[in-house]
Amino acid sequence: MIVTMQPAATLKEITGVIRVLESFGASPSISRDCGCTLITAATSKVPIDAQQVRSAGGVRDVHEDAHPFKRVSRDYHPEDSVIDARAARFGGGGFTVIAGPCAVENEEQIHTIAAHVAAHGAKGLRGGAFKPRTSPYAFQGMGVPGLRLLRDAARANKLAAVSEVMSIDQVADCVEHLDVLQVGARNMQNFDLLKEVGKTDKPVLLKRGPSSKIEELLLAAEYIVDAGNPRVVLCERGIRTYETATRNTLDITAVPVVKQLSHLPIIIDPSHAAGKREYVYALTLAALAVGADGVMVEVHPTPAKALSDGRQSLHFEEFERLMEDVRRQSEFRASVSV
Numbered sequence: 001m002i003v004t005m006q007p008a009a010t011l012k013e014i015t016g017v018i019r020v021l022e023s024f025g026a027s028p029s030i031s032r033d034c035g036c037t038l039i040t041a042a043t044s045k046v047p048i049d050a051q052q053v054r055s056a057g058g059v060r061d062v063h064e065d066a067h068p069f070k071r072v073s074r075d076y077h078p079e080d081s082v083i084d085a086r087a088a089r090f091g092g093g094g095f096t097v098i099a100g101p102c103a104v105e106n107e108e109q110i111h112t113i114a115a116h117v118a119a120h121g122a123k124g125l126r127g128g129a130f131k132p133r134t135s136p137y138a139f140q141g142m143g144v145p146g147l148r149l150l151r152d153a154a155r156a157n158k159l160a161a162v163s164e165v166m167s168i169d170q171v172a173d174c175v176e177h178l179d180v181l182q183v184g185a186r187n188m189q190n191f192d193l194l195k196e197v198g199k200t201d202k203p204v205l206l207k208r209g210p211s212s213k214i215e216e217l218l219l220a221a222e223y224i225v226d227a228g229n230p231r232v233v234l235c236e237r238g239i240r241t242y243e244t245a246t247r248n249t250l251d252i253t254a255v256p257v258v259k260q261l262s263h264l265p266i267i268i269d270p271s272h273a274a275g276k277r278e279y280v281y282a283l284t285l286a287a288l289a290v291g292a293d294g295v296m297v298e299v300h301p302t303p304a305k306a307l308s309d310g311r312q313s314l315h316f317e318e319f320e321r322l323m324e325d326v327r328r329q330s331e332f333r334a335s336v337s338v
C-alpha cells in the first residue's frame with residue numbers, strides 16, 4: 001500500500017498514519033521523492049484496512065496493491081533499477097551480453113572462450129560449475145574447481161563471472177568466486193535458496209521456470225528482495241508449450257509485461273529458449289528490439305565436442321557476427337525514441 005499525504009500534512013498526522021499501518025504488522029517507510037510525503041507499507045502480516053488508513057488525518061490518497069508482489073513492483077519504485085556487476089550493467093537503457101559455455105570443462109576451454117567473448121564486447125562470462133541435468137548420467141559440472149577456473153578467466157578478461165548456484169550449501173563458494181549468482185529455471189521456486197541468495201550482497205540472475213507465470217517469476221524475485229538483496233536481474237529463457245520445433249518457446253512478450261509491472265531489469269536467454277544455434281541470432285535481435293536489457297548466450301570453440309548443450313552453442317565466428325549486428329542495432333535503438 002502507498003499512502004500519499006497532503007502537502008501540508010503535519011508530523012503528527014504522518015506519525016498517526018504510520019501507527020495505523022504498524023497496527024497491521026507493516027514496517028512502513030517514508031519518502032519525499034515526489035514533493036509530498038509518501039508512506040509505503042511493502043509488507044504486512046495481515047491485510048491493511050484501506051478505509052482505516054484513508055480516514056486518518058492528513059491523507060490525500062491511498063493506493064492499494066494491484067499485485068501480490070510489492071518490493072519488485074513499479075508502484076513502489078517507479079524508476080528502472082540499474083544493477084552493476086563489474087563491467088556488466090543491467091538496466092538503464094544499455095544492452096549487456098553475457099556469453100560463455102554451458103559448462104566450464106577445463107582451464108584452456110574457459111580461458112579461450114573468455115578472451116574471445118571479451119574481445120567482441122561481452123561484459124559477463126557464463127559457465128556452469130554446478131549443472132542441473134535432466135539425466136543423472138549426464139556431465140554434472142566441475143564443482144568448486146570449475147568456479148575457480150571461471151573466476152580466473154573472467155578476471156583476466158575484465159568480465160563479470162556468472163554461474164549457477166543449485167543449492168543452499170553451494171552459496172558460500174559461489175559468493176566467494178562469482179560476481180553474479182544465477183538461480184536456474186528449475187530452482188525458480190526453491191524458496192529456501194531464494195531466501196539464502198537474498199541474504200548475500202551479490203547480484204542474482206533469476207531465470208523464469210519453464211512452467212511459471214510471469215507473476216510467479218516476480219514473486220520469486222520478491223523473496224530475494226524481501227530477504228534483503230535488491231539486486232535481481234530477471235531472465236526469460238523460454239517456457240514449455242506444445243511446440244516441439246524448439247527446446248522451449250521464447251515468451252518475448254514477457255519483456256514488455258515485466259517492464260510494465262516491475263522496475264527490475266530483464267534479459268533473454270535465446271540459447272536455452274531455442275535449443276538450436278541457428279535461431280540464436282534472430283532471437284537476440286528480437287530481444288534488443290523488444291527492449292530487453294541484454295542477453296545470455298552459449299558459445300563454444302568446438303560445439304560438437306561440448307560436454308553439454310553443444311547443439312545450441314554458437315561457434316566463435318557466429319558470436320563475432322552476432323556482436324557486430326548487436327552493436328549496430330544497439331546504436332539504432334539508442335537513437336530512436338518513441
Ligand code: PEP
Nearest residue numbers: 128184185186207237272
Ligand atoms: C543455464 O543457463 O546454464 C541453464 C541450466 O539454464 P536454465 O536454468 O534456464 O535451464
Ligand code: MN
Nearest residue numbers: 102298308309
Ligand atoms: Mn546450457
